[in-house]
Amino acid sequence: GAGVSQTPSNKVTEKGKYVELRCDPISGHTALYWYRQSLGQGPEFLIYFQGTGAADDSGLPNDRFFAVRPEGSVSTLKIQRTERGDSAVYLCASSLTVGATGYNEQFFGPGTRLTVL
Amino acid sequence: GIQVEQSPPDLILQEGANSTLRCNFSDSVNNLQWFHQNPWGQLINLFYIPSGTKQNGRLSATTVATERYSLLYISSSQTTDSGVYFCVPGGYNKLIFGAGTRLAVHP
Numbered sequence: 648g649a650g651v652s653q654t655p656s657n658k659v660t661e662k663g664k665y666v667e668l669r670c671d672p673i674s675g676h677t678a679l680y681w682y683r684q685s686l687g688q689g690p691e692f693l694i695y696f697q698g699t700g701a702a703d704d705s706g707l708p709n710d711r712f713f714a715v716r717p718e719g720s721v722s723t724l725k726i727q728r729t730e731r732g733d734s735a736v737y738l739c740a741s742s743l744t745v746g747a748t749g750y751n752e753q754f755f756g757p758g759t760r761l762t763v764l
Numbered sequence: 765g766i767q768v769e770q771s772p773p774d775l776i777l778q779e780g781a782n783s784t785l786r787c788n789f790s791d792s793v794n795n796l797q798w799f800h801q802n803p804w805g806q807l808i809n810l811f812y813i814p815s816g817t818k819q820n821g822r823l824s825a826t827t828v829a830t831e832r833y834s835l836l837y838i839s840s841s842q843t844t845d846s847g848v849y850f851c852v853p854g855g856y857n858k859l860i861f862g863a864g865t866r867l868a869v870h871p
Contacts, residue, residue, distance in 0.1 A: 680858070689850055689861030690807075703857055736805060740859075751795050753859060755807040 649673075651756035653739050659762045660729055668724040668759045672741030679722050680740040680753060681714055682706075690738050696722060697744070729763045736760050766791045766853050768862035777841045777869045785836040785865045787851030796827055797859065798836050801848040810836070810849075841869045 652671040660666050672679050678697055682690035692706040696716045704714075711729075716722040726733055740753040767790035777783055789796075798810040811818050811825040813834065818825055822841075827834040834851055848864040 678857070682859075682861075687863075689852075689864055690859075691861070692858040695857045706858070738807070751854070751857070752797060752809065752812040754809060755799075757806055 651739055651741050651754055653737075653756040653759050655759060656757065657760045657762075659764065661764050662729060662731060664729050664763075666726050666729055666761065668726075668737050668761070670722045670724070670739030670741075670756060672720065672722070672739070673754055675743070676741035676754075677719065677744045678742045678751070678753075679716060680742075681722070681724050682738040682740065682755075684736045684738055684758070686735075693724070726761075729761075731763050734761055734763045766793065766860045768851060768853060768860055770849075770851055770862050770865050772865060773863065774866045775868070777867065779841060779843060779869055779871050781841050781869075782837070782839045783841060783867075785838070785849055785851070785867075787834045787836075787853075787862075789832050789834075789851075789853045792829065792832070793853035795854045795859070796829075796834055797852045797854075798825055798834070799850045799852060800845075801850065801864070803847055807850075838867075841867075843869045843871055845869050 654669045680695045681693040684690040695703040699719045711727045714724045736758040738758045740755045742753045769788045796814045800808045813825045813827045815829045822839045824837045850864040852859045
Protein backbone atom coordinates (compact mmCIF):
# COMPACT_ATOMS: atom_id res chain seq x y z
CA GLY A 648 0.00 0.00 0.00
CA ALA A 649 0.91 3.63 -0.19
CA GLY A 650 1.31 4.20 3.54
CA VAL A 651 1.81 2.39 6.82
CA SER A 652 -1.22 0.33 7.75
CA GLN A 653 -2.19 -1.03 11.15
CA THR A 654 -4.79 -3.56 12.20
CA PRO A 655 -7.07 -3.64 14.00
CA SER A 656 -7.96 0.04 14.24
CA ASN A 657 -9.63 -0.61 17.58
CA LYS A 658 -9.21 -3.43 20.07
CA VAL A 659 -11.15 -3.89 23.27
CA THR A 660 -10.01 -6.62 25.60
CA GLU A 661 -10.34 -7.69 29.20
CA LYS A 662 -7.68 -7.42 31.84
CA GLY A 663 -5.39 -10.42 31.75
CA LYS A 664 -5.95 -11.30 28.09
CA TYR A 665 -3.36 -11.54 25.33
CA VAL A 666 -3.43 -9.20 22.32
CA GLU A 667 -1.58 -8.87 19.04
CA LEU A 668 -1.32 -5.67 17.04
CA ARG A 669 -0.15 -5.73 13.45
CA CYS A 670 1.81 -3.23 11.38
CA ASP A 671 2.43 -3.23 7.62
CA PRO A 672 5.22 -0.78 6.77
CA ILE A 673 5.66 1.18 3.57
CA SER A 674 7.00 -1.11 0.85
CA GLY A 675 10.78 -0.96 0.73
CA HIS A 676 11.20 0.49 4.21
CA THR A 677 13.58 -1.67 6.20
CA ALA A 678 13.30 0.19 9.50
CA LEU A 679 10.15 -0.19 11.59
CA TYR A 680 9.22 1.43 14.90
CA TRP A 681 6.55 1.04 17.54
CA TYR A 682 5.38 3.91 19.73
CA ARG A 683 2.65 4.23 22.34
CA GLN A 684 0.55 7.35 22.87
CA SER A 685 -1.50 7.97 25.99
CA LEU A 686 -4.25 10.57 26.08
CA GLY A 687 -2.93 14.12 26.02
CA GLN A 688 0.69 13.12 25.57
CA GLY A 689 3.11 12.70 22.73
CA PRO A 690 4.02 9.24 21.46
CA GLU A 691 6.65 7.30 23.40
CA PHE A 692 9.18 5.04 21.70
CA LEU A 693 8.87 1.32 22.38
CA ILE A 694 11.05 -0.64 19.95
CA TYR A 695 12.90 -0.30 16.65
CA PHE A 696 13.65 -2.98 14.04
CA GLN A 697 16.26 -2.82 11.33
CA GLY A 698 15.32 -5.69 9.06
CA THR A 699 14.30 -8.71 11.14
CA GLY A 700 16.20 -7.85 14.28
CA ALA A 701 15.22 -5.59 17.14
CA ALA A 702 17.99 -2.98 17.14
CA ASP A 703 16.66 -1.10 20.18
CA ASP A 704 13.96 -2.36 22.54
CA SER A 705 14.79 0.02 25.38
CA GLY A 706 11.29 1.53 25.37
CA LEU A 707 9.38 -1.67 26.09
CA PRO A 708 7.89 -1.08 29.55
CA ASN A 709 8.23 -4.64 30.85
CA ASP A 710 8.50 -8.26 29.77
CA ARG A 711 4.77 -8.50 29.01
CA PHE A 712 5.52 -6.61 25.80
CA PHE A 713 7.21 -8.32 22.88
CA ALA A 714 7.48 -7.56 19.17
CA VAL A 715 8.57 -9.60 16.17
CA ARG A 716 9.30 -8.98 12.52
CA PRO A 717 10.18 -12.44 11.20
CA GLU A 718 10.51 -11.62 7.50
CA GLY A 719 11.66 -8.03 7.75
CA SER A 720 8.35 -6.56 6.65
CA VAL A 721 5.17 -6.99 8.73
CA SER A 722 5.60 -6.62 12.49
CA THR A 723 3.44 -7.80 15.36
CA LEU A 724 3.41 -6.22 18.81
CA LYS A 725 2.32 -8.74 21.42
CA ILE A 726 1.08 -7.88 24.88
CA GLN A 727 0.56 -10.62 27.46
CA ARG A 728 -1.61 -10.41 30.59
CA THR A 729 -2.93 -6.99 29.62
CA GLU A 730 -3.50 -4.40 32.32
CA ARG A 731 -5.77 -1.35 32.33
CA GLY A 732 -2.66 0.85 32.20
CA ASP A 733 -1.82 -0.62 28.79
CA SER A 734 -4.79 1.26 27.29
CA ALA A 735 -3.39 3.66 24.72
CA VAL A 736 -3.00 4.20 20.99
CA TYR A 737 -0.20 2.06 19.60
CA LEU A 738 1.49 3.66 16.61
CA CYS A 739 3.75 2.08 14.06
CA ALA A 740 6.17 3.96 11.81
CA SER A 741 8.61 2.99 9.09
CA SER A 742 11.56 4.56 7.33
CA LEU A 743 14.18 3.78 4.73
CA THR A 744 17.36 2.08 5.83
CA VAL A 745 19.33 4.22 8.20
CA GLY A 746 22.62 4.45 6.39
CA ALA A 747 25.68 6.60 6.30
CA THR A 748 23.68 9.64 5.25
CA GLY A 749 21.67 9.47 8.45
CA TYR A 750 18.47 10.24 6.57
CA ASN A 751 15.70 8.79 8.66
CA GLU A 752 12.30 10.35 7.98
CA GLN A 753 9.68 8.28 9.74
CA PHE A 754 6.13 7.85 8.46
CA PHE A 755 3.36 6.83 10.82
CA GLY A 756 0.34 4.60 10.50
CA PRO A 757 -3.13 5.48 11.83
CA GLY A 758 -2.61 3.56 15.06
CA THR A 759 -4.48 0.87 16.98
CA ARG A 760 -6.56 2.10 19.90
CA LEU A 761 -6.28 -0.51 22.65
CA THR A 762 -8.76 -0.45 25.51
CA VAL A 763 -8.28 -2.84 28.42
CA LEU A 764 -11.39 -3.18 30.56
CA GLY B 765 18.11 11.70 26.70
CA ILE B 766 17.12 14.64 24.57
CA GLN B 767 14.62 17.04 26.16
CA VAL B 768 12.13 18.92 23.99
CA GLU B 769 10.32 22.09 24.93
CA GLN B 770 7.64 23.51 22.68
CA SER B 771 5.98 26.87 22.96
CA PRO B 772 3.31 27.95 23.27
CA PRO B 773 1.63 24.86 24.72
CA ASP B 774 -1.77 26.05 23.52
CA LEU B 775 -2.69 28.52 20.79
CA ILE B 776 -6.02 29.84 19.58
CA LEU B 777 -6.17 31.65 16.25
CA GLN B 778 -8.79 33.30 14.13
CA GLU B 779 -8.86 31.91 10.61
CA GLY B 780 -6.45 33.85 8.42
CA ALA B 781 -3.99 34.70 11.18
CA ASN B 782 -0.28 33.86 11.11
CA SER B 783 1.64 32.14 13.88
CA THR B 784 5.07 30.87 14.87
CA LEU B 785 5.63 27.74 16.92
CA ARG B 786 8.98 27.24 18.61
CA CYS B 787 10.86 24.15 19.68
CA ASN B 788 13.99 24.07 21.88
CA PHE B 789 15.94 20.87 22.34
CA SER B 790 18.65 20.03 24.79
CA ASP B 791 21.28 18.26 22.69
CA SER B 792 22.62 18.01 19.16
CA VAL B 793 20.46 15.88 16.91
CA ASN B 794 20.79 13.98 13.64
CA ASN B 795 17.14 14.14 12.77
CA LEU B 796 14.29 16.58 13.35
CA GLN B 797 10.76 16.29 12.08
CA TRP B 798 7.66 18.44 12.44
CA PHE B 799 4.35 16.60 12.53
CA HIS B 800 0.73 17.66 12.62
CA GLN B 801 -1.54 15.29 14.51
CA ASN B 802 -5.03 15.96 13.25
CA PRO B 803 -8.16 15.62 15.42
CA TRP B 804 -8.53 12.00 14.23
CA GLY B 805 -5.11 11.12 15.57
CA GLN B 806 -3.19 10.71 12.32
CA LEU B 807 0.39 11.98 12.43
CA ILE B 808 1.08 13.89 9.22
CA ASN B 809 4.64 14.61 8.15
CA LEU B 810 5.20 18.32 7.65
CA PHE B 811 8.98 18.69 7.44
CA TYR B 812 12.13 16.65 7.82
CA ILE B 813 14.51 19.44 8.79
CA PRO B 814 17.62 18.69 10.87
CA SER B 815 19.00 22.03 9.66
CA GLY B 816 18.18 24.90 7.33
CA THR B 817 14.89 26.26 6.02
CA LYS B 818 12.12 24.61 4.02
CA GLN B 819 8.78 25.80 2.73
CA ASN B 820 5.67 23.93 1.71
CA GLY B 821 2.69 26.06 0.77
CA ARG B 822 1.51 28.08 3.76
CA LEU B 823 3.97 26.35 6.06
CA SER B 824 7.67 26.86 6.48
CA ALA B 825 10.22 25.66 8.99
CA THR B 826 13.68 26.69 10.09
CA THR B 827 16.10 24.71 12.24
CA VAL B 828 19.24 26.28 13.70
CA ALA B 829 21.00 23.16 14.87
CA THR B 830 23.94 24.99 16.47
CA GLU B 831 21.54 26.90 18.70
CA ARG B 832 19.24 23.89 19.25
CA TYR B 833 15.95 25.31 18.15
CA SER B 834 13.45 24.99 15.37
CA LEU B 835 10.56 27.20 14.26
CA LEU B 836 7.38 26.38 12.36
CA TYR B 837 5.58 29.22 10.60
CA ILE B 838 1.92 28.92 9.69
CA SER B 839 0.55 31.66 7.47
CA SER B 840 -3.09 32.39 6.66
CA SER B 841 -4.26 29.70 9.07
CA GLN B 842 -7.28 27.56 8.23
CA THR B 843 -9.62 25.54 10.43
CA THR B 844 -8.06 22.37 9.01
CA ASP B 845 -4.76 23.42 10.64
CA SER B 846 -6.27 22.60 14.04
CA GLY B 847 -4.65 19.79 16.00
CA VAL B 848 -1.37 19.19 17.79
CA TYR B 849 1.99 20.13 16.30
CA PHE B 850 5.00 18.10 17.37
CA CYS B 851 8.61 19.06 16.92
CA VAL B 852 10.48 15.79 17.17
CA PRO B 853 14.23 15.54 17.38
CA GLY B 854 15.96 12.23 17.34
CA GLY B 855 19.03 10.22 16.59
CA TYR B 856 19.31 7.59 13.92
CA ASN B 857 16.41 5.60 15.31
CA LYS B 858 13.97 6.67 17.99
CA LEU B 859 12.13 9.96 17.87
CA ILE B 860 11.62 11.89 21.10
CA PHE B 861 8.19 13.51 21.32
CA GLY B 862 7.30 16.27 23.74
CA ALA B 863 3.80 17.40 24.60
CA GLY B 864 3.45 19.48 21.42
CA THR B 865 1.56 22.69 20.73
CA ARG B 866 -2.21 22.36 20.64
CA LEU B 867 -3.64 24.68 17.97
CA ALA B 868 -7.28 25.60 17.52
CA VAL B 869 -8.22 27.72 14.50
CA HIS B 870 -11.69 29.24 14.69
CA PRO B 871 -13.67 30.42 11.66
